[in-house]
Amino acid sequence: MDEAVIDALRHEAKTKLDPKQKGALGQFMTPFRIAEFMANLFVTRTNAVLLDAGAGIGSLTLAASKVLKLSRAEAWELDPVMVSYLQRNLAGLDVVTELHKKDFILDSVDRIQFDVGTRFTHAIMNPPYKKIGANSIHRSACRQLGLETGNLYTAFLALAILQMKLGGEIVIIIPRSFCNGPYYKPFRSLMLTKCSIDLIHIFESRNQAFKDDEVLQENVILKLTRGGAQGSVTLSLSQDAEFDVVHRRVVPFELIVETGDPEIFIRIPSMAEPGPVTGEFFKYGLKELGVEVCTGPVVDFRLKPWWSQDPQPGTVPCIYPHHFTAAGFEWPKAHKKPNSLYRSNEVDKWLMREGVYVVVRRFSAKEERRRVVAYIITPQDINSQLVGFENHWNVFHIQKNGLPMDLARGLAVFLNSTVLDNYFRIFSGHTQVNATDLRNMKFPSLPMLRELGSKYRHGLTQEEIDGLLDQCANKQN
Ligand SMILES: C[S@@+](CC[C@H](N)C(=O)[O-])C[C@H]1O[C@@H](n2cnc3c(N)ncnc32)[C@H](O)[C@@H]1O
Secondary structure, three states: OOHHHHHHHHHHHHHHOOHHHHHHOOOOOOOHHHHHHHHOOOOOOOOEEEEEEOOOOOHHHHHHHHHOOEEEEEEEOOOHHHHHHHHHHHHOOOOEEEEEOOOHHHHHHHHHHOOOOOOEEEEEEOOOOOEOOOOOHHHHHHHOOOOOOOEHHHHHHHHHHHOEEEEEEEEEEEEHHHHOOHHHHHHHHHHHHHEEEEEEEEEOOOOOOOHHHOOOOOEEEEEEEEOOOOOOEEEEEEOOOOOOOEEEEEEOHHHOOOOOOOOOOOOOOOOOOOOHHHHHOOOEOHHHHOOEEEEOOEOHHHHHHHEEOOOOOOEEEEEOHHHEEOOEEOOOOOOOOOOEEEOOHHHHOOOEEOOOEEEEEOEOOOOOOOOOOEEEEOHHHHOOOEEEEEOOEEEEEEOOEOOOHHHHHHHHHHHOOHHHHHHHHHHOOOOEOOHHHHHOOOEOOHHHHHHHHHOOOOOOOHHHHHHHHHHHHHHHO
16 A cells, blocks of 8 residues: 555544544544654564554554564554554555554553563554543553553553563654653653663654644654663654655764763754853753752642732732733733732742742743743842742742842843753753753853853843853853
8 A cells, every 4th residue: 555545544534533532542643754754763674573552544554564574463443433444454464463452551551460462573653642640540550560651652652662572673753741851750761771762853843743633742753672772872853744854963872861860851962063162051050050940839729818919018929920021020910810919827938038030931832932931030020028939930049049130140141042942952842841850951150150140131132142142152262
């Protein structure tokens, strides 16, 4: 079956899917060009026993069958519409195939637990993506194997890993969110202990992989080897899902997972070698600078009895991201959220003392050009001895107090620079900025931050901010 036929089937199947199930089952099917690219990443190509879990209409298995000498292929799929196509597509293959019309997670947990079923030499997958709740059957099933994971796609990958033979190769397309963030740490740990990462492919524009379905997710293609010796990692990049030009760069594994990183973040360095000067900006951990960062301590719904729409005697300011706009800081502001909180024992424990703070939004809009957006807040802005920072912020502080002004200004310039934004994208694929991400980053030295701070003025444009970093870098030469 050729590419056009498979893609036509994919479109036909899509029109028949139950729209309500589409989200629940994470039904975004792989365009054949991606399937083909993925299949071509397999290195060993003979005697293949293939796994395709959440197989949809079977595009990935079909693509793999063109590259591999298959001796057996097994596919898991739940949706009856998909199953009808999959059945026909598997029947057309000239090998032994087995179609499991079952839940891959529940079935795999049994197979692994009781050590039954096939062990695979190859896996090719585009699993469903969907959060799994703490009390869901999937979560409890995974826990039976000691697997703690909050998304279907990481559960699928973990269970596939556990059903591979040693030396087995896995090629998978998944969102990039597992690379960082505390929730995915147990999964990263399992993946890195059981497999080597051989290749990571990224798409230059993030909405390219599943553009037919308007998926705005940033996806990566991973190639792993079960029990593989970890050597250097190939980074690969294409503009889009046409793969007209594919750039490759081989990097040492330490650039992907930093030695001794307690969070075991998976970083995806840019395709260009970092220049020596840029490196000067990323040398010191926050601890070395004597600075800390935390999530904004005020969780507003817990303090609802103490909300005050406007500042009143006995209240303190409660600062939200909406208080900052392109026009600058505006507080108090008409909004459904409060501007202030009445002081009480319950409120006081979440407040910080008057001072100069740098605050970074935790959630940026998907369309926003920058991931990290930082602001300075000073005592003059709010005129209060105590202040509440709402939970949608990350707050830079020194032992719960403010920062010296020049350091705060330097940090704000640095955090809002394009150099930093590019660096941040190395280890973060999603639009959320967690305090852990900021804690794991490297920063310029204190003198360099102070120098940047000395050039700060209100209302700097992006070009002016980047210019300040260029000046600073030139001085280093
Ligand atoms: C992202 S789609 C990908 C389909 C196919 N692999 C492809 O690349 O076109 C994920 C598929 O997994 C199926 N699925 C969702 N949850 C499942 C589960 N628990 N067990 C088996 N299949 C599942 C969905 O019906 C859907 O067809």
